[in-house]
Amino acid sequence: SQQGEEDPQALSIQEGENATMNCSYKTSINNLQWYRQNSGRGLVHLILIRSNEREKHSGRLRVTLDTSKKSSSLLITASRAADTASYFCATTTSGGGADGLTFGKGTHLIIQP
Amino acid sequence: EAQVTQNPRYLITVTGKKLTVTCSQNMNHEYMSWYRQDPGLGLRQIYYSMNVEVTDKGDVPEGYKVSRKEKRNFPLILESPSPNQTSLYFCASSITYTGNTEAFFGQGTRLTVV
Numbered sequence: 268s269q270q271g272e273e274d275p276q277a278l279s280i281q282e283g284e285n286a287t288m289n290c291s292y293k294t295s296i297n298n299l300q301w302y303r304q305n306s307g308r309g310l311v312h313l314i315l316i317r318s319n320e321r322e323k324h325s326g327r328l329r330v331t332l333d334t335s336k337k338s339s340s341l342l343i344t345a346s347r348a349a350d351t352a353s354y355f356c357a358t359t360t361s362g363g364g365a366d367g368l369t370f371g372k373g374t375h376l377i378i379q380p
Numbered sequence: 381e382a383q384v385t386q387n388p389r390y391l392i393t394v395t396g397k398k399l400t401v402t403c404s405q406n407m408n409h410e411y412m413s414w415y416r417q418d419p420g421l422g423l424r425q426i427y428y429s430m431n432v433e434v435t436d437k438g439d440v441p442e443g444y445k446v447s448r449k450e451k452r453n454f455p456l457i458l459e460s461p462s463p464n465q466t467s468l469y470f471c472a473s474s475i476t477y478t479g480n481t482e483a484f485f486g487q488g489t490r491l492t493v494v
Contacts, residue, residue, distance in 0.1 A: 298480065309384075309470060309485035310423075355423070359480075367413050367438070368483060372422040 271299075271356040271371030279377040286343040288374040290356030291336075297359045299332055300368065301341050304353045313341075313354075343376075351378045382407045386471050386486035393461055393493055401456045401489050403471035409484070411474045412454040413438065414446065416467040417488075423470065429454055430477065461493040 274289045290299070298317045302310040316323045316332045316339065323330045329342040343350055353375045357368040384405045393399055405412065413428035415438075425438030429448040443465055445457040454473075458465060471486040 300482065302485075307468070307488065307490070309487045310472075310483075311485070312482035315480075315482060367411075367425055367428050367477070369425075370415075370423040372420065 271358050271369065273354070273356055273371045273374040275374060276372070277375045277377070279379060280346060281379050282346055282348055284346055286346050286350070286376055286378075288341045288354050288376070290339045290341070290371055292339075292356075292358050292371075293337065296334075299330075299339050300357045301328075301330060301339075302355045302357060302370075304355065304373070306352075310355065346376075346378045348378050348380055350376060352376060382484065384471055384473050384484050384486040386469075386489050388489060389487060390490050391492070393491070395462055395493055396460050399458050399461060399491075401458075401469060401471075401491070403454045403456065403486060404452050405454075405471075405473040405484070406452065407473065407475075407484065408451065409473035410451070410476050412448070413472050413483075414444070414454070414456050415470045415472065416440065417470060418467050426456070426469075461491075463493045465491065466493050467491060 271290045271292045300315045301313040304310045314325050314330050316330050327344045332339045353373040355370050355373045357370045387402045410431045414426040415423040417423045424440045426444050427446040429435040432451050435446050469489045472483040474481045474483045
């Protein structure tokens, strides 16, 4: 079952600009993760934010989490051509089940040189 | 180097011909899982395993089997592949249940069933 939904589905910006992607989800979560996928390749973990955290940084990445709105955002600052990829949010639900990550459909980000 | 290795990377097969996609991780992870990725549908979990000899169904298990006889290996078996199983498949592993730790993904297996 689909839990996270990313928005927008696609985003094209100029190199050097900031890119913001949003993720909304439906049920209570334990934590939320963001992954990057370069075309046709495996997913790479970017950042994990727990349900009791509101903001987290990692290099040029900034993730926020608003559990009251059931939403998260990923901000990539000073974008580079190498940031061109698809970005997915993934959630794990509360309740202790072991059924792993539920992914959204992704935002395809294109950085124009 | 810590990694998840899938083989083969590309496979074209015919309907009904049994196949196995192998997955191996060298990080001593307990938790492993299989996903398929289809356009417009994102990634969906097929099966997962919390440890050796412990496996369970994900969201789309029909037509697939798995086994976990050793901690490092988690093969995906298609006993009688059909064209609707044409997809991009990913194996993933994590230290424990992926709820609290990052997952490491293999490079993917692109399967075409004709």
